[in-house]
Amino acid sequence: MAKILMKGNEAIAEAAIRAGCDCFFGYPITPQNEVPEYMAKHMPKSGGVFVQAESEVAAINMVYGAAGAGFRVMTSTSSPGMALKQEGISYLVGAELPSVIVNISRGGPGLGSIQPSQSDYFQVTRGGGNGDYRIVVFAPSSIQEAVDLTIKAFDLADYYRNPVILLGDGMIGQMMEPVEFNLSKKTNLPKKEWATTGTNGKRKPNIINSLALASEDLERHNYKLKKKYDEMEEKEVMHETYKMDDAEIVLVAYGTTSRITKNAIDSLRESGIKAGLIRPITLWPFPNKAFNEIPKTTKSILVVEMSMGQMIDDVKIANEGRLPIHFHGRPGGMIPSPEEIAEKAKEIVGGAK
Template sequence: MTKVLMKGNEAIGAAAIEAGCKYFFGYPITPQSELPEYMSKEMPKVGGVFLQAESEIAAINMVYGASGSGARVMTSSSSPGISLKQEGISYIAGAELPCVIVNIMRGGPGLGSIQPSQTDYFQATRGGGNGDYRLVVLAPANVQELVDLIIEGFDIADQYRNPVMILGDGMIGQMMEPVEFKQPKKRDLPEKDWATTGTKGKRKPNIINSLYLAAEELEEHNKKLQEKYKTIKENEVKVESYNIEDADIVIAAYGTTSRIAKTAITQLENEGYKVGLIRPITLWPFPYNEFNKIGDNCKGILTIEMNTGQMVDDVKIATKGRFPVEFYGRTGGMVPTPNEIVKKVKEIYGGEK
């Protein structure tokens, strides 16, 4: 299979088209603007529709409508734009509609900067809108994995009738790497018999809605959603781990930060340190059980993020008090370096060997 050199943002668009996406609604914002630009050129070539909405709020509500018709649909933005989409995302989750939402994160809070960041972890994994809902949140670490997770993300969304978010930082959107387009493992996807495709006089109209005025009805709907989320947690956890059974220190990192951590781990191993890695690929559902595999000789967990410490809360939940949890982060668009990580690991060790 031939590999093609592609920028991350453009690879997202190519992967979505490969997955059968027929509608894209978006709005330009750095550092993801190349994606809607790419879709504006490529979607008409496959009989699809690209539409630059008048705002992020309009874009996410267009996603609601297109998904309600049973089509595969995607939107994308960067951090402040995703904030504007939160009401619509809650509606989509409440109405149980499948779609893929891409967030190429930038520094915050507020308008922040256009530099890479991981400051939207809470927003993505806790639900930035109202209500008891969940997104499946996938965090790729390279452009090939970005492509793979986009393609699989559409299948996950259809399987569970749930929005899927791809959470990357500005680096993964802007970097160029070779990619190939592989078919994901085949899933037994359900028919979209809920879609509003017209009755043709053969059935009652389908109604797509997230409004339940009777308290009893809304509670039953919430119970149904929670059962679905339980099934997702049982079946969709993705994680990469390295040398965690024998490590003295285990680093927890995701996305492109995990690649920097791997470079630091190689340097530390060359100096005689035993350091492992847990890289969550699904940020929700979070791979809590993977932390149970850490050996008892571990001195502590070091969580590394491009924020002030957000995934660190999930790491603390996962470790259940077995190990101390340390944190190292850079913010504002600053990127941690391997040498900074090496220095922090040595501090936890208690100094140089």
């Protein structure tokens, strides 16, 4: 199939349609507006449903309704809107409803800015909603990867009966790159026999619910959910390594930042410093294993984020105290340059010698 040039937001929307997304519920917020706009234009053509909700809160609850009725459903938003969706996300998990939630994040806190940022790491991996829950979070670093992971997200959501989050940032949403749409092989997904489609008098009522007033019941439900999280941790971890074999310093970055970090690594290597990269593709489950496999040559770790340091917590957990961990971050919508990252790495390597 020939590649086409597409904006990240539009490519994500098109990928969703090709993955069999039946309906989309959203609300305008920059920098993700091309997603609902694309859906409004193209969903009716593919027999799907588009609704512009009155708020992010309403949108995620429309997702809850449509997912409960058994349909493939997506919503998209940006950081402040994601905060509003957290209530509904917790309910989706509790009621075990598959859905795909796209967050094209921007600077915060508060209304913040509309420029790219990675300060939603906590919000998507720790859950802003109430209760014990986990969600697979994909963090693509190119438009092609955003497309592939969007398609995969629908399958994973259905398989686990759990929401899946696709986390981009303003840059992933706005930039254009060539993409092609490769549909995954039909996985054997179970029929949605739990969906509320009407009993037709032939079966007992299906109930979509996250309430369990008896503590014993709710504990049992949480154990059941935990089993799914365990399976996700076992099967769904994705990461990329780059020039790791002989690395004396390992940089850790995801999404947009990982691209900039790769440039920094190339220039570091040109100046004789052996740098490598671990790029988490799933932010949860986090690629802990990659940190066990760091070569003996490595003396230190440098985490690079467009935030004041959020993923660094997971790196510390994965590192288990073995190597010193340094941080370079730019918050508020500022994007680090390859030069400043390389500079920081040189400082660390120099200091270690």
